[in-house]
Amino acid sequence: MQLPFTRPYAAILVRDGAWRFSLAGWFARLVRSTAGIGTILLIATQGQGYAVGGAASGAVVIGSALAGPFWSRAADRSGQTRVLPFALGASAISSAMLVLSIEFALAPWTWIVTAFLVGASAIDAGALVRARWVHLLSGPRERHTAFAFEAVLDEFTFVIGPPLVTIIAAAASPVAGFAVGVGASLLGGLALLIQRRTAPVPDRTGATRATRGVRSWLPAGVLGLLPGYVAVGLIFGSVDLTAVGVSRAVGSTAVAGILLAIFAIGSVSGGFLFGAIGAACTPLRRLTVAGALFAIVMPWFAIAGSPIGFAIVSLCAGLATTPILIASSSLIETLAAREHITVAMSWPSVAMSVGVTIGAALSGAAIDGAHIYGGLWVPLAAAALMAGSTALNVLVRGRGLAESA
Incomplete structure (x- = not known):
């Protein structure tokens, strides 16, 4: 028996090859x-503390943000089946280099460089899968x-991935x-690679001179x-840092995991509900509703002065975060040309990476200078x-719609 809000999902997953490439894509983006x-835990075994580990972890994010659009544009121009072998090979090699540089206790700068390469080799599997849906x-x-x-x-990767790596590292x-994280992603990427029938075929005949320049990298709109x-x-970065601060204040590292799991539960629930009830609206109306909801809810972090209050607001x-991601993706799909859809879908990851980096830095500075909830002014911004x-x-x-009418 299907619940009403699950019927739209069931209807698309039974389409030819849909659940297979979606499942493969989930594993492929796990890394x-x-x-x-995983990098932080590796470096911690060398007794270097969390400063170098944090720098290396940041290098992973920066590498992923910088290289993501290049991989996606290559997939648009040459096809996923031609690009994936290079990306998977680069990921395997860079991951091995990172592990070996740490295990053989090479200079810390080599850890940061190889961590950057790990991020740079991680092709945006989420963009590849969304292109297949289109x-x-x-x-x-x-x-x-x-x-x-x-x-x-996407949310489930962050619900399951980090705890899984932490548990395996401890055990x-x-x-x-x-x-395990890298291996699962490589297997997911291979599964995507062999599903050639659902991969978009590059449209080299439709590319015009106007779409070969900037618009091929960052489509209009x-x-x-x-x-x-x-x-x-910014929200992701602020919530992550504040959750860690709260866990330290109460003397239990498990609290951070619980608080982040509560946020993730809200994200997953909001995504499922918005996906089911928002389909009847136009993409612009979805963006309006989701953006207004986000702007109304986030300032409530300012009054979260206790772990329970922080959990409730989280x-x-x-609930208010995933709808804006869905609405924006829907609008991007209507704005981007089909031959540039993969690279268009990769830019959100770049923008969110920038936001996470800034949000974590600002929240961390505020927590150090004030108190554990001092970083919650970032959600106001x-x-x-x-x-x-x-x-x-x-x-x-x-x-634009009014002028075209």
Whole structure:
């Protein structure tokens, strides 16, 4: 017996090859949630503390953000089946280099360099899968549901990945924990590679001179949505750091995991519900509703002065976060040309990486200078940025629709 809100998801997953490439894509992007924590655990065994580990983890994020659009553009131009072997090979080699440089106690700068290469070799499997959905589904409602489903799967990678690596590292070794994350991603990538029938075919005949320049890297209209993704990244960075601060204050590291799990539960629930009920709206209306909800909920972090208060607001914040990611992805899909859809879908990860880095840095500085909840002014900035970004997009898109009518 199917629940009403699960029917739209069931309808798309039974399409030809859909559940197979979606499942493969989930495993393929697992490394993006495990590489950072896995690197920190590896370096901690060398007695270097968390400063070098944090720098190496940041190098993974930076490498992923910088190289992601290059991999995605190559997939658009040459096809996923041609690009994936190079990406998977680079990921395997760079991961081995990182482990060996740490295990043989080479200079710490080599750890940071190889960590950067690990991030740079991690192709954006989420963008590859979303491109396959666009290729497979013709109806806008179906694509909205597919993007909602993938947003939920994105959240699940961060719910399952880091705890899994941590548990394996404690039970076996940090090398084993790191290897499981990388190995699962390589297997997922191979599964995507062999599913050639659902991979989009590059359209080299439709490319014009105008779309070979900047627009082939950053399609028109996508740039205006990136501040909203930065705002989401600010929330992720702030919540992560504050959760760690709260756990230290109460003397239990498990508290951080519980608080982050509560946020993730809200994100998954919000994604499922928004994917089911938002399909009847236009992409612009979805963006308006989701952006307003985000801007209204996030300032409540300012009054979260206790672990319980932080947990309650985190649950609400999770509910308000995934809908904006879904709505923005739906709008990007309508703005980008099919021959550039993969690279268009990769820019959100870049913007969120920037937001996470800034949010974590600002929250960390505020926590050190004030108290454990001092970093929760960052969500206020995120809410303001989201409100401004949403209003500008609604104004510009609304005017464009009115002029075309």
